[in-house]
Amino acid sequence: MLFVRPARLADLDAIAQMARTAQPVLHSLPHDRDALEARIALSEDSFRADVDFPGEEFYLFVLEDGDTGRLLGTSSVVAAAGYSEPFYAFRNDALIHASRELHVNRKIHALTMSHELTGMSRLAGFYIDPSLRGDAAAHLISRARMVYVAMNRRRFTPEVFSLLLGVTDESGVSPFWEAVGRKFFGRDFREIEVASGGRSRTFIAEVMPAYPLYVPLLPESAQRVLGEPDPRALLAYEIHLEEGFEPDRYVDIFDAGPVLTAQVDRTTSVAASEARIVREAAGDANRTDGTDGADGAAHLVASDRAGEFRCVMATLPPLASSRSASPAQRGRARAAAPLDAAARAALGVQDGDAVRCVPLYRDEPQTEDDSMGDAS
Structure with missing residues (x-):
């Protein structure tokens, strides 16, 4: 029987293997073995801690086959996203450009860099072994963490969010990254994805544009993928909707993937x-x-x-x-x-x-x- 439990340091080898093979990259699970070991140790400490309000805790779950002992998936919850550094995303805004003389009044779609999600609890690190068939195991490893949130309310914020993979092609190229991110970083999407450590690195604010990006000026290929989940993320997207998450006004700052939010009180795991x-x-x-x-x-x-x-x-x-x-x-x-x-x-x-x-x-x-x- 498959079941979900907290990760342990004894799982390090198996989790390291999943972190290396996961596509897309799990930036919440670093490839560096020492850093990954530290993350698992933090998770163990977080589960044991007597917590009255969310802070720097990190909760890592694994999906285990009880018959073989093999680990087949991971998921995690960050108690407060951007606890040590802001969590960055693009906010969808509408800017008004008007001229009384020309009788022009236009509402222009723009993207503004924001750290308003900082401090909110975040679902992260979802991975399911490709060998598993059907949707049941994916539901189990993804939604078990929300059951844990519902059973331990003081450990998490009243509202939670999840950032899903944006559209990329078969080579891992993101149309939005090519139109925006590459212009500022001059590097491949995957390289910055790993370095970002979950969208909470100072270099994001240092390099990304501080002023709004006018969406109509972006290539059509980039506009089409705004807020769209990658086909590989459609199952995760549907699982989140079943739990009670909804698309919000934010998109990922790198690949424009959707940001879903939910009031914990209104999720299936509570209501x-x-x-x-x-x-x-x-x-x-x-x-x-x-x-x-x-x-x-x-x-x-x-x-x-x-x-x-x-x-x-x-x-x-x-x-x-x-x-x-x-x-x-x-x-x-x-x-x-x-x-x-x-x-x-x-x-x-x-x-x-x-x-x-x-x-x-x-x-x-x-x-x-x-x-x-x-x-x-």
């Missing part, structure tokens, strides 16, 4: 989650392919006992708010999370323990507050 009590289910009862079964629907199921966060995907009875469920079913759904032995082992729980359950696909918002609260 559609329930606290349930684990009950033993006989045999291999829980489907893990992300599809609904005859007896229930696909859910993310998470535990955080003594700070040992775990998350799996399992088929559970309908949520209490489901209109299609009978009164008896709704009563059982409130109380029980029937999990088979593999799911219980992956979560480190037993009969009678509490878990947080989040539907993979939300049909409607919850009307009752059944959340587990802040477990930090």
Whole structure:
């Protein structure tokens, strides 16, 4: 069974391999082994820390195959983007150019360098092994971090954002970078992508234009990709939308990829989650392919006992708010999370323990507050 857990220093070799092979580059996971080891150590310290408000913490998660012990994916959360240096993005603005004499009043689309996202919690470091088939594993490793955010609210800001890969061609060339970034840096996109360390380097403000860029003056190829996710990022884009993220007024400062934001209170991991009590289910009862079964629907199921966060995907009875469920079913759904032995082992729980359950696909918002609260 696949499950998500915090990364450990013992995972260094496997994570280093994923960081080297990931396309696009994971700038939140450096290729330098010593720097990567430091990032993992920071993550371990962050999970252990008693945190009352977000700061320099960094939380790294891995997707593990419980049968083989192999790591198949990563994702992370930066508690406060740009904690030590500002986080830079382009803000979409509309500038008015008017002349009473000529009877001209034009609204011109412009991009202005901004660090307004600085200090907000950020999702980063999403990687899934290409050998995995289907969307279930991608949903699990991406959305488990939002379940963790929902269970540990004080560790993160009320609003979170995610920066997705912008459009590049088969050679990794970004039309927007060629039209803008290369003019100022004189270097390839990949080189600056790695050096930027997550869009929080002083050299960005030193080299990139301080004045607005007028979009109509850019080549058409660059204009077309503004705010568009790369085809390789479409699955991640859809997963974010399912969680409750929406496109915002910002785009990436290098490749013009979309910036998605969400109010944590309105995400699926908060608004559609329930606290349930684990009950033993006989045999291999829980489907893990992300599809609904005859007896229930696909859910993310998470535990955080003594700070040992775990998350799996399992088929559970309908949520209490489901209109299609009978009164008896709704009563059982409130109380029980029937999990088979593999799911219980992956979560480190037993009969009678509490878990947080989040539907993979939300049909409607919850009307009752059944959340587990802040477990930090």
